[in-house]
Amino acid sequence: MTKINENYLKLKGSYLFAEVARRAEVSAAQHPDRELIRLGIGDVTKPLAPAVVSALHSAVDEMGKAETFRGYGPYEGYAFLRDLICEHDYQSRHIPVEADEIFVSDGAKSDCGNIGDILGTDNVVAVCDPVYPVYVDTNVMAGRAGDMDENGQWGQLIYMPCLKENNFTPLIPPKCADIIYLCFPNNPTGAIATKKELTAWVEYAKKNDSLILYDSAYEAFITDPDIPRSIFEIPGARECAIEFRSFSKTAGFTGLRCAYTIIPKDLKRGGASLHDLWFRRQSTKYxxxxYIVQRAAAAVYSKEGGAQIQDTISYYHNNAKIIREGLQKAGLSVSGGINAPYIWLETPDGINSWEFFDLLMERAGVVTTPGAGFGPSGEGYIRLTAFGETSAAQRAVERISKAF
Amino acid sequence: MTKINENYLKLKGSYLFAEVARRAEVSAAQHPDRELIRLGIGDVTKPLAPAVVSALHSAVDEMGKAETFRGYGPYEGYAFLRDLICEHDYQSRHIPVEADEIFVSDGAKSDCGNIGDILGTDNVVAVCDPVYPVYVDTNVMAGRAGDMDENGQWGQLIYMPCLKENNFTPLIPPKCADIIYLCFPNNPTGAIATKKELTAWVEYAKKNDSLILYDSAYEAFITDPDIPRSIFEIPGARECAIEFRSFSKTAGFTGLRCAYTIIPKDLKRGGASLHDLWFRRQSTKYxxxxYIVQRAAAAVYSKEGGAQIQDTISYYHNNAKIIREGLQKAGLSVSGGINAPYIWLETPDGINSWEFFDLLMERAGVVTTPGAGFGPSGEGYIRLTAFGETSAAQRAVERISKAF
Incomplete structure (x- = not known):
């Protein structure tokens, strides 16, 4: 008899964003005449940059001609793209990463989820709380999380609360973690990590032979030159960290799907190269x-492409500013939204997250994401995103100000 | 200390096609003036159909405009594509599959590999021998294969030899298997399964509550109307089978990446719906x-798109015929290549696979794939593919005829 992976049965309810979408649908049906402003799911709204569109058209034409048609590509991505990533995102910033340490993929979500394939199921995993649900759910699926307790916490995970008193950055846990997920600029809080904080993490990981899984999908939103954009800016990180990056938020690729993961060749555990294990994983299951999407990604690094995506990032930055400042003016307590596209709003009067989520939707017609969906310490918070239209951000702020 | 997935260390050498590519590179360097004819890896060579190219251009334009831009799509694929797949590939053939049982993905290889995520590691797995290496390697990675013995067989897998005396189709194993991988038209042998044979498999799976993982990536190459194109043509299969399909070989999408997997809602194990578990897997890790690729796939079902891809399939069929008949004329023993793009060649005089692979490359400048790379029972065979140029297939046959 076929046995299923019983760990899947431990997962409660539906995936957070699916539940948000479901409730939004119900609300839309109840108020058919009211525009629902969506500041919930972190999806971009601006179209692809003209340079990207143009690169796509050219690549499509190549695929339509026998002389230039491309079939299977390299599992790890074409050299033309890996070289550009390496040059622009790392070497020009003097960050020690080589092109052959870059694996191009269809999403940071896929890579963050699939990376567990090459890791033992007996590792102790530490996650921030609140946290991007994918880190937790994929570890539940793999059997690393244990069982859920009455507080909604998984028994075998180490939770690192990210609280207001600590600027929403995690403290190094007293217990030893084998694998630590870090995400900066942070989803959902919009918090950043300083060089000093990341150095402490790298030292911790090196001392314990732990592995840092560093998600920097939002690095393009960093404006402060002193904030690290990559974990590999920290000396020693090449021996203890993997970095995930994505074109999704940098260049509006959420519907086009392209990302990349850096696994340094120096990174070894149990005598094995994690770079080699990942190549084996990707070449066997992926x-x-x-090709056309890789050409689109390459266009992001062209002079005009770079300027165009920078304009869009500035547009989203301005939205973040409008939301952040508007909510502050309305007397609400907010953080994030400066070096990040996410604004982290404290619910007023200690109302719980899902209740405030429903209230915002009911009274202001604004869809957000309840902080509790990201973990127990997210309770009492709401995440808002800057990826919408500026006019929508303005209307949302006005409506919320009136309603509360 | 971070523990790796030790199962990865059990995998020997490099992935078959990587080794073939490596040897071909060495040969090309040794004979810089000789054209190397590649009948090895199963990659297509014909460009995308004009209807597909046109659909891609339109979709790219949509992505470049704010009004029509698409961000994150449904995890399981857009309804426009799932409806077309359902109508053309199933309902028009009276095969009982519903649109909401279809999961669109980036590849049958990804799905065949990732499906193991939702299945327990304690299942007994049966594979054909020879076999597409992905089925075996992904089960080694998951810990279902045990250790490799001195014959290159994995201790916990059930091997189903596909031998000449049985038309290269597997016999039902005496031992009970929880999961059975079947692939028809077969890669690598080009063998097909009759309705009677598949009925026996479905009955076996139903009796044992086993699961059939049915890879029909090559169904478009079936010309004989009596040969089933889908496992769901067999009564009862909805309760015991998952089917994998792909646009890679059907429409030349190896470089464009689109496939789909059918998980019937009737399929339950341990009280859980495998459809629901897979949705959870895909929504969490994928x-x-x-969007543009899904539009391209939809164009395959248009009247002109359908005619164009049929022309290409006929072109490859003709190549298969040239190779099959040419080799037969040269006195070699071949099978496959009629309802499949693969030709399975018996090596002459009992020469072993890799040796004959090297000989074909050395004496005829033809790159093939050694049968032994697909499993112990593939020893003594060579796989040739029909995906090249007709003129190349002709030259390859001439060169082989001269050389042997």
Whole structure:
């Protein structure tokens, strides 16, 4: 008889964003005449940059001609793209990463989820709380999380609360963690990590032979030159960290799907190279990103492409400013939204997250994401995103100000 | 200390096609003036159909405009594509599959590999021998294969030899298997399964509550109307089978990446719906296929798109015929290549696979794939593919005829 992976049965309810979408649908049906402003799911709204569109058209034409048609590509991505990533995102910033340490993929979510394939199920995992649900759910699926307790916490995970008193950055846990997920600029809080904080993490990981899984999907939103954009800016990180990056938020690729993961060749555990294990995983279970999408990603690094995506990032930054300042003016307590596209709003009067989520939708017609959906310490918070239209951000702020 | 997944260390050498590519590179360097004819890896060579190219251009334009831009799509694929797949590939053939049982993905390889996520590691797995290496390697990675013995067989797998005396189709194993991988038309042998044979498998699976993982990535190459194109043509299969399909070989999408997997809602194990578990897996670890690629796949079902891809399939069929008949004329023993793009060649005089692979490359400048790379019972065979140029297939046959 076929046995299922019983760990899946431990997962409660539906995936957070699916539940948000479900409730929004119900609300929309109840108020058919009211515009629902969506500041919930972190999806971009601006179209692809003209340079990207143009690169796509050219690549599509190549695929339509026998002489230039491309079939299976390299599992790890085409050299033309890996070289550009390496040069622009790392070497020009004097960050020690080589092109052959870059694996191009269809999403940071896929890589963050699939990376567990090459890791033992007996590792102790530490996650921030609140946290991007994918880190937790994929570890539940793999059997590393144990069982859920009455507080909604998984028995075998180490939770690192990210609280207001600590600027929403995690403290190094007293217990030893084998794998630590870090995400800066943070989803959902919009918090950042300083060089000093990341150095402490790298030292911790090196001392314990732990592995840092560093998600920097939002690095393009960093404006402060003193904030690290990559974990590999920290000396020693090449021996203890993997970094995940994405074109999704940098260049509006959420519907186009392209990301990349850096696994330094110096990174070894149990005598094995994690770079080699990941290549084995990808070459066995994956066939790479469409050629046309890799050409689109390459266009992001062209002079005009770079300027165009920077304009869009500035547009989203301005939205973040409008939301942050508007909510502050309305007397609400907010953080994030400066070096990040996420604003982290404290619910007033200690109302719980899902209740305030429903209230915001009911009274202001604004869809957000309840902080509790990101973990127990997210309770009492709401996440808002800057990826919408500026006019929508303005209307949302006005409506919320009136309603509360 | 971070523990790796020790199962990865059990995998020997490099992935078959990587080794083939490596040897071909060495040969090309040794004979810089000789054209190397590649009949090895199963990659297509014909460009995308004009209807597909046109759909891609339109979709790219949509992505470049704010009004029509698409961000994250449904994890399981857009309804427009799932409806077309359902109508054309199933309902028009009276095969009982519903649109909401279809999961669109980036590749049958990804799905065949990732499906193991939702299945327990304690299942007994049966594979054909020879076999597409992905089925075996992904089970080694998951810990279902045990250790490799001195014959290159994994201790916990059930091997189903596909031998000449049985038309290269597997016999039902005496031992009970929880999961059975079947692939028809077969890669690598080009063998097909009759309705009677598949009925026996479905009955076996139903009796034992086993699960059939049915890979029909090559169904478009079936010309004989009596040969089933889908496992769901067999009564009862909805309660015991998952089917994998792909646009890779059907429409030349190896570089564009689109496939789909059918998990019937009737399929339950341990009280859980495998459809629901897979949705949970995909929504947590995956973000879907690029919108533009889904539009491209939809164009395959248009009247002109359908005619264009049929022309290409006929072209490859003709190559298969040239190779099959040419080799037969040269006195070699071949099978496959009629309802499949693969030709299975018996090595002459009992020469072993890798040796004959090297000989074919050395004496005829033809790159093939050694049968032994697909499993112990593939020893003594060579796989040739029909995906190249007709003129190349002709030259390859001439060169082989001269050389042997």
């Amino acid at each position: 066939n790479g990103v469409p | 973000n879907g296929v690029p």
